[in-house]
Amino acid sequence: MNGRACDGCAFWSKALSFDALRFCKKPRIKNVISKNILNADLHCHSIVSDGTLTPEALAERAKLNGVELWALTDHDEVGGQHRATAAAKAQGMRYLTGTEISVTFAGETVHIVGLGFDPDDAALTQGLRDTRGGRRERAMEMSDGLAKVGIQGAYEGALKFVGNPELISRTHFARFLVESGVCKETSEVFRKYLTEGKPGYVPHRWASLKNAVTWITQAHGVAVIAHPARYKFTPNEEYALFTEFKTHGGLAVEVVTGSHTVQEAVKYAETAREHGLAASRGSDFHSPDESRIDLGTLPFLPGELTPVWELLEDRIQ
Numbered sequence: 001m002n003g004r005a006c007d008g009c010a011f012w013s014k015a016l017s018f019d020a021l022r023f024c025k026k027p028r029i030k031n032v033i034s035k036n037i038l039n040a041d042l043h044c045h046s047i048v049s050d051g052t053l054t055p056e057a058l059a060e061r062a063k064l065n066g067v068e069l070w071a072l073t074d075h076d077e078v079g080g081q082h083r084a085t086a087a088a089k090a091q092g093m094r095y096l097t098g099t100e101i102s103v104t105f106a107g108e109t110v111h112i113v114g115l116g117f118d119p120d121d122a123a124l125t126q127g128l129r130d131t132r133g134g135r136r137e138r139a140m141e142m143s144d145g146l147a148k149v150g151i152q153g154a155y156e157g158a159l160k161f162v163g164n165p166e167l168i169s170r171t172h173f174a175r176f177l178v179e180s181g182v183c184k185e186t187s188e189v190f191r192k193y194l195t196e197g198k199p200g201y202v203p204h205r206w207a208s209l210k211n212a213v214t215w216i217t218q219a220h221g222v223a224v225i226a227h228p229a230r231y232k233f234t235p236n237e238e239y240a241l242f243t244e245f246k247t248h249g250g251l252a253v254e255v256v257t258g259s260h261t262v263q264e265a266v267k268y269a270e271t272a273r274e275h276g277l278a279a280s281r282g283s284d285f286h287s288p289d290e291s292r293i294d295l296g297t298l299p300f301l302p303g304e305l306t307p308v309w310e311l312l313e314d315r316i317q
């Protein structure tokens with residue numbers, strides 16, 4: 001190690017107030033900005049899934065917050081992509097197409113973000129349509145579970161919050177339970193009613209890891225493991241997730257996200273290095289009222305990692 005740092009590592013060293021430079025092998029070049037120092041926000045949601053803003057409002061907010069490269073990643077849906085592409089262009093902001101696919105792996109729901117794919121790809125759009133298919137049945141079962149503990153009309157109530165009824169999710173139930181005064185905030189709803197063992201919890205079988213990664217890569221995109229610290233895996237299960245993901249053609253992992261603490265970002269920077277994966281950065285912004293982290297306000301990627309946008313240079317619009 002040469003004791004000097006590239007700009008990305010220098011940022012992290014400051015953010016963590018300890019020597020985060022020991023992995024840095026890049027010599028610092030004066031007046032040259034590292035590729036990692038880019039305000040990229042490659043994970044957020046609009047009314048097309050469970051966000052509360054339109055793609056146009058998100059693009060405007062991203063631009064105001066200084067985002068230079070943006071992706072809208074609605075759950076299991078690419079219906080907002082043409083709007084988001086146009087909105088980014090209108091704001092003078094670079095854009096990568098995006099989605100976030102729910103998969104079941106080792107009994108846990110894992111999210112796989114896709115970036116830079118062709119949004120009109122037939123296999124991808126059909127695969128997402130099939131993934132969305134089970135949501136209505138699941139929502140009705142959740143509503144039945146809640147009715148048993150005295151909360152009536154939750155399905156109809158949740159529907160009021162859905163821009164696209166095919167994408168009804170736990171978040172919409174949570175908003176209804178806050179609106180009707182059952183809970184003070186959505187996190188309380190999840191804790192008391194919508195997680196495993198609670199009355200409104202219904203497991204759902206999503207796409208397979210192999211299918212999700214294949215749909216994305218065959219549509220010329222890059223697959224990214226979203227917010228890895230959120231899953232309750234044992235170290236062995238997590239290792240299996242990363243190795244299988246790579247076997248199917250996955251290339252990147254979210255290191256800096258709205259769901260990670262600084263310590264978790266450091267941990268998954270190390271995991272990215274171990275598995276030879278590129279790193280992504282995204283707020284997972286859903287709503288001005290609910291999201292802790294706003295668009296474009298996260299720390300930069302650690303300097304020694306390959307940013308996912310380097311793999312997608314020819315897919316940026």
Ligand SMILES: [Zn+2]
Binds near residue numbers: 111226227
């Ligand atoms: Zn997610």
Ligand SMILES: [Zn+2]
Binds near residue numbers: 043044045100284
């Ligand atoms: Zn998300």
